[in-house]
Amino acid sequence: MEFKKQKSYKVAPLPFQGQKRRFVNGFGIALQELKANKEVSIIVDLFGGSGLLSHTAKQIFPECKVIYNDFDNYSQRLRSIDRTNKLLADIRVILVDQSKEKKIETNYRDLIIERVELEDKAGYVDYVTLSSSLLFSAKYVTNLAELKKETLYHNVKASDYDFDAEEYLSGLDIVRCDYKQLYELYKDVPGVLFLVDPPYLTTDTKTYLSDKYWKLRDYLDVLNVLTGSNYVFFTSNKSSLIELCEWFADNRNIGNPFENSVLNIQNVTLNKTAGYKDMMLYKFVK
Structure with a gap:
């Protein structure tokens, strides 16, 4: 696709869990600094997500090859x-007498489910965008069966969503x-710059096609990408990753204190849907 520098998006056109709209300006400033002080020949967006970082990078480095890893399609x-616009327009008609930001009454809910089911049978429904239209804030479903279980809100x-894909x-x-x-x-590759925006630690990646919980080991594996690379990396203070790396830098000889220990796990149930695992490790060295 030939690149013609046109509109610069400051937010992803469609909803996406974890998009970097709040960081677009800061990200742009960082790229401008890199452009002024370092030769960049190729930019690789390893966790492409909504493509907002890739789009912004291409606007600032129009001459560079920018690779968008669209793992989530x-x-x-x-x-x-x-x-999607046609589906939402039909739902709008169904809800014409319903108040915004209120729970959708049962009879209207049934009509919406029926309409979504028709679209699903026709071959495609964008359930993430639909979720942002019909579910409580920050809640998502990925298929019809899940939608049928939810309370719907207007x-x-x-x-319509108005953009040029x-x-x-x-x-x-x-x-x-x-x-x-x-x-x-x-x-x-000489001059490669990696954009590294993995799911945050203990993030529910339900709306991602990887469909797994992003655990500490997954998160730490990403550090292999950063070592010796040019990168722009995104994280959160919830992970304490920077603090953890600083601690290991100060205690380089510790190794793994849990190596060869015995692990005992007890499942703890909080309620029907929530719980955690208590862990006990033991090792005798003398």
């Missing part, structure tokens, strides 16, 4: 916007693969 959602936009994706090389494989392909 966000581009399909963008290119299916006409179908959060439907008053107008091809403009937003203009100039990006779109791939879909595991971030580790993508890193291996480009780690030795």
Whole structure:
């Protein structure tokens, strides 16, 4: 796709869990500094998400190859916007007499489920965008069965989503693969810059196609990408990752104190849907 520098998006066109809209300005400033002080030939967005970082990078480095790892197939959602707008328009008609930001009454809810089911049978529903229109804030479903179990709320936009998918994706090389494989392909390329925005520690990745809980080991594996690389990395103070790395830098000889210890696990149930694991480790060295 030939790149023509046009509209610069400051927010992703469609809802996405964890998009970096609050960081776009700061990210742009960081890239401008890199552009002024370091030669960048290729930019690899390892955790592409909504593509907002890739889009911004291409705007600032129009001459560079920018690789957007669209692992979650966000581009399909963008290119299916006409179908999504039509579905939401029909739901808007169903809810014409319903108050915004209120629970949807049962009879209207049944009509909505029926309409969504028709679209689902036709082949495609953007359930993430639909969730932002019909569910409580920050709650998402990924299929019809899950939607049928939820209480619905009237959060439907008053107008269509209005954007040009091809403009937003203009100039990006779109791939879909595991971030580790993508890193291996480009780690030795001169002037490569990695954009590294993994799911935050203990994040529910339900809306991601990886569909797994992002655990500490997953998060720490990403550090292998940062070592010796040019990167822009995103994290959160909830992870305490920076503090953890600083501690290990100050205690380099500790090794793994749990090596060869015995692990005992007890499951603790808080309620029907929540619980955790208590762990006991023991080792006698003398």
